[in-house]
Amino acid sequence: MLVWERPEPANRPAPAPLSRDLIVRTAVELADEAGLEAVSLRKIAAALDVGPMRLYGYIDTKDELLDLMVDAVHAEIRPTGDGWREVLTSMAEATRRAVHRHEWFADLIGGRPQLGPNALARGEAVMAALDGVDVDLIMPVATAVDAYVIGAVRREIAERRAERATGMDQRQWQATFGPYLVRMFATGRFPALETVVRDAAHLDADETFRIGLGYLLDGIGAGISG
Template identity: 75%
Template sequence: MLVWERPEPPDRPVPAPLSRERIIRAAIQLADSDGLPAVSLRKVAAALDVGPMRLYGYIDTKEELLDLMVDAIYGELRPTGEGWRAMLRSLAETTRQAAHRHEWFADLIGGRPQLGPNALAGGEAVVAAMDGVDIDIVMPVVGAVNAYVVGAVRREIAERRAERATGMNEEQWQVASGPYLGRVFATGRFPALSTVIRDAAHLDADETFRIGLEFLLDGIQARIAG
């Protein structure tokens, strides 16, 4: 029986009350503070001031704990909008916002579909907004948007992590890399790349995400209209 269907054990008021909700909340706090390596059943039990064996009545494995954590974050998304385009835009934006609040979330999405109640509820809202779209392309469309978001947020979070690891923000890194790129581009081997880097507008992460998303939605709209 999957964790979503398995009932919790009866509440035990001593030595400390426990529930899946408390366990998930403690695990998310650990992950938010110190990343996924900080999350284990033993560490979560210590944060709750209970013995590790207490948790096994609620969760069998670390994989179940991670599934529950991810579904809790899906509960924060709540995409809304009139029509499929607005709904897909909201899905993309709220997923990105959640990943910025919880960096570890981006590491756990993008694989097999999430089957928790919050993920299913969000999926239902998105698919319902696509009523009237050819049923055979509904899931490929949603999958394309999800793939775009996962790729974008992982790139953004990788930049954050690089900044923390190197002590240089993006602008400082660009300044440090400038002399090398100048020498490379001076060889004339990369004229197109050199022109774009030198002359094109340098967009921030928000603008880059928004423009890329609108390109994708435009393509989806053209495909549906065609």
């Protein structure tokens, strides 16, 4: 029986109350503070001031715990709007906000579909918004938006982590490596790249995400109405 369907142990008198929800919320807090490497049943038990073996009545494996953590974050992703474009935009933006709140979430999405109740509710909202679209196109459309969002947020989180690891923000990194690029551009081997780096507007992450998503949705609109 999957963890979503498996009942919790019966309540019993204990010095510290315990539930699957409390365990998962504690795990999310630990991951938010120090990343997934900080999450273990032993550390969760210590944070809750209970013996580690008590947790196994609620969660069998670390994989189950991660699935529950991912589904807990999916509860924060509730797409809204009228029509497929508004709903897909809402879903993309809500997912990005969730990743910014929970960096570790970016590492656990993008594989096989999540089957927890909150993830299913998010999927239902997206599928319902695409009602009327050719049924054979619904999954490719949803997958394309997911792929864009996951790629974008992973790039943003990678930048955050690089800043922490190097102690340099993006502007400091550019200043450090700028002279190297000037020397490489002076060879004349990269004229198109030089033009873009020198002349194009350097948009922030919010603008870059919004514009890219808009172009993707424009393409989807042209495709499903053609």
